[in-house]
Amino acid sequence: MKNLTLLICIICLMAPVAFAQDMEHEPWTCPEGYEGQTLSIFNWSTYIAEDTVPNFEAACGVSVNYDIYESNEQMLARIRQGNPGYDIIVPSGGTVQRMAEEMLLIPLDLAMIPNVANVIPDLLGAAYDPENMYSLPYQWGTVGVGYSTEVFPDGISSWDQVWEHDGPVAWLDDRQTMLGIAHLFLGNDPNTTDADEINAARDYLIEKGGNVVTVAADDGQVLLERGDVDIAVEYNGDILQISWDCECDDYAYAIPEEGSNVWIDNLSIPVDAPNPELAMVFIDYILDAKVGADLTNYIWYASPNQASIESGYIDEEILNDPAIFPPAEQVANLFAIIDVGAEAEELINNAWDELLIFLGA
Amino acid sequence: MSDRLRRLQQNGSLLALPTVAWLVIFFVLPLLIVLVVSFMTRGRGGVGQLPFTPEHYERTFGVFFIILQRSIGLAALTTVVCLLVGYPLAFFIATRRRLVQQIALFLVILPFWTNFLIRTYAWRILLGEEGTINGILTGLGLVGEPLSLLNTQFAVLLGLVYGFLSFMVLPIFASVERFNFRYVDAAHDLGANDVRTFLRVVLPLTLPGVLAGCALVFIPSVGAFVTPDLLGGTKGLMIGNLINKQFGGSGNMPLGSALSIVMMALVMISLLVYVFANRRDARA
Numbered sequence: 001m002k003n004l005t006l007l008i009c010i011i012c013l014m015a016p017v018a019f020a021q022d023m024e025h026e027p028w029t030c031p032e033g034y035e036g037q038t039l040s041i042f043n044w045s046t047y048i049a050e051d052t053v054p055n056f057e058a059a060c061g062v063s064v065n066y067d068i069y070e071s072n073e074q075m076l077a078r079i080r081q082g083n084p085g086y087d088i089i090v091p092s093g094g095t096v097q098r099m100a101e102e103m104l105l106i107p108l109d110l111a112m113i114p115n116v117a118n119v120i121p122d123l124l125g126a127a128y129d130p131e132n133m134y135s136l137p138y139q140w141g142t143v144g145v146g147y148s149t150e151v152f153p154d155g156i157s158s159w160d161q162v163w164e165h166d167g168p169v170a171w172l173d174d175r176q177t178m179l180g181i182a183h184l185f186l187g188n189d190p191n192t193t194d195a196d197e198i199n200a201a202r203d204y205l206i207e208k209g210g211n212v213v214t215v216a217a218d219d220g221q222v223l224l225e226r227g228d229v230d231i232a233v234e235y236n237g238d239i240l241q242i243s244w245d246c247e248c249d250d251y252a253y254a255i256p257e258e259g260s261n262v263w264i265d266n267l268s269i270p271v272d273a274p275n276p277e278l279a280m281v282f283i284d285y286i287l288d289a290k291v292g293a294d295l296t297n298y299i300w301y302a303s304p305n306q307a308s309i310e311s312g313y314i315d316e317e318i319l320n321d322p323a324i325f326p327p328a329e330q331v332a333n334l335f336a337i338i339d340v341g342a343e344a345e346e347l348i349n350n351a352w353d354e355l356l357i358f359l360g361a
Numbered sequence: 362m363s364d365r366l367r368r369l370q371q372n373g374s375l376l377a378l379p380t381v382a383w384l385v386i387f388f389v390l391p392l393l394i395v396l397v398v399s400f401m402t403r404g405r406g407g408v409g410q411l412p413f414t415p416e417h418y419e420r421t422f423g424v425f426f427i428i429l430q431r432s433i434g435l436a437a438l439t440t441v442v443c444l445l446v447g448y449p450l451a452f453f454i455a456t457r458r459r460l461v462q463q464i465a466l467f468l469v470i471l472p473f474w475t476n477f478l479i480r481t482y483a484w485r486i487l488l489g490e491e492g493t494i495n496g497i498l499t500g501l502g503l504v505g506e507p508l509s510l511l512n513t514q515f516a517v518l519l520g521l522v523y524g525f526l527s528f529m530v531l532p533i534f535a536s537v538e539r540f541n542f543r544y545v546d547a548a549h550d551l552g553a554n555d556v557r558t559f560l561r562v563v564l565p566l567t568l569p570g571v572l573a574g575c576a577l578v579f580i581p582s583v584g585a586f587v588t589p590d591l592l593g594g595t596k597g598l599m600i601g602n603l604i605n606k607q608f609g610g611s612g613n614m615p616l617g618s619a620l621s622i623v624m625m626a627l628v629m630i631s632l633l634v635y636v637f638a639n640r641r642d643a644r645a
Contacts, residue, residue, distance in 0.1 A: 168490070168509070213512040214594035227491035228511055342405040349407075349613055353603060354424050360595035361427055 028288040030060035042086040049298035087279040097128040097339040105134040115287035118307035135266035137304035144255040146239030163208035175352040177261040190335040193344035202351035253323040259333030399618035417619035436582035439521040447529035455537035512594025520588040528577035536570025
């Protein structure tokens with residue numbers, strides 16, 4: 001009798017698991033032949049779930065070295081000096097392009113990565129890597145406006161509200177993003193390399209920036225929190241963070257309807273990687289519906305994985321947050337930053353310096 | 362005896378060798394590199410490459426000119442305010458009893474115990490829209506709307522004066538302390554009133570301290586970048602901020618070098634003014 005109770009309990013406990021597996025998803029299985037091998041991952045800090053790596057090690061019978069960095073430049077500098085032995089890196093869009101041009105990336109063999117089919121089609125073929133020859137999306141986010149809900153009870157839906165606001169505003173010190181937004185208004189390509197268009201965008205921003213009190217490096221959310229600005233142009237994660245911290249509705253994040261910048265961090269394989277085959281197996285693993293969902297549920301960034309989203313593995317709370325997952329009609333208006341080359345880079349830098357000077361003049 | 366002296370002199374120059382080597386390797390050579398780079402063309406990633414060009418200097422004196430002007434203006438104003446506040450304070454301290462002097466000097470140096478960055482961040486909290494100062498002012502009903510204090514040139518001036526006031530007080534204190542107050546009695550005896558005594562006797566004799574203080578305040582103020590970065594926003598941008606930007610991720614190192622050279626020239630000019638004023642003063 002006692003044994004029977006125990007058995008029922010075990011069945012009850014296992015049922016949801018079995019059900020979930022039956023539903024549609026086979027757990028990811030590792031291709032054979034990698035037992036005993038080693039994979040070295042170089043990723044941003046606090047950017048992976050606790051069990052992502054251990055589960056991979058168990059599935060493939062491999063061991064993983066895991067190392068972290070804080071910025072694209074830091075990672076780029078390490079690889080430029082000669083890859084110290086990493087198989088996987090996570091560069092942002094523009095950095096993928098720069099590294100590809102400098103021959104620092106190994107082309108992906110998409111045949112080894114069947115889960116590429118899980119990726120949201122709109123996030124494939126980005127301008128920085130049109131054929132996805134070197135990169136596949138890891139997580140993504142946006143630049144938008146964080147605002148005080150007290151000042152804007154009806155929310156913000158247009159950049160015009162930012163330009164015309166009678167009160168202090170902070171912009172993000174991200175030259176390509178800010179000029180790109182101006183390009184959208186002027187009907188130009190956000191990544192244009194044309195000198196006249198870049199200068200026109202500069203003039204547009206100078207004209208609209210009368211209410212800008214500071215062009216913040218990456219602390220606009222703090223200014224918003226302190227009440228020093230009513231609007232801060234920022235990365236979505238930063239604004240979400242102050243909302244979670246205060247557990248209040250005082251701040252909100254919106255992507256204005258005209259469009260904005262979308263950034264994608266990508267999985268890539270650096271040149272001279274000791275084990276590129278296993279790296280591609282790892283990319284396939286990350287792009288699995290369940291693995292990708294577990295990752296997103298842990299780090300609260302937007303998943304590029306359609307299958308993760310559709311399978312219901314991602315928490316409702318995250319999926320329904322338009323600040324993390326913007327609705328499809330907004331995604332269509334987002335632009336990615338590409339590496340524009342040295343010449344346009346200088347034009348953009350000059351325009352940005354001039355903008356900073358004239359905003360305060 | 363003369364042998365010993367010669368040997369001592371030889372050893373003396375040998376003793377200076379590490380310092381000279383240090384200065385050549387870590388100061389003179391880098392300075393020359395900066396000078397060369399400032400004439401190069403910007404290459405990929407912001408580094409300098411050939412051919413040589415004067416364009417960065419043209420930009421420095423072109424679009425960047427108003428920022429140069431603002432930097433000099435703010436640094437000069439900082440120096441004047443520090444002098445107006447610092448001179449009476451130094452005079453007060455120098456004329457107290459020994460114990461009071463020591464306590465007062467200790468208090469002047471006390472802020473240095475806290476990191477400058479932290480103290481500047483503290484001003485952000487004090488000056489903010491919902492900050493301490495606005496809280497008190499609106500609480501007392503002195504102002505209806507909170508004042509915009511942060512992200513203004515006023516905030517930068519305040520931060521600079523706060524940061525560099527001690528550099529003005531200490532050298533003036535040293536001068537006043539050495540001043541022989543019997544000269545004041547003599548001036549009075551000879552019929553000079555207080556104002557005349559101060560202008561003709563006290564001020565000239567404490568001028569070395571004043572000049573040293575002005576140089577010590579003006580030079581770091583003109584190149585300041587933390588203070589304008591944290592307190593100035595768009596309105597208080599200074600030359601140090603623009604130089605800082607040129608050396609980041611995708612900046613422009615040749616332009617940054619040219620801006621640095623111009624700033625060094627400014628500092629050099631103010632030092633020369635200091636040296637000449639001092640020399641004339643010594644002769645007088």
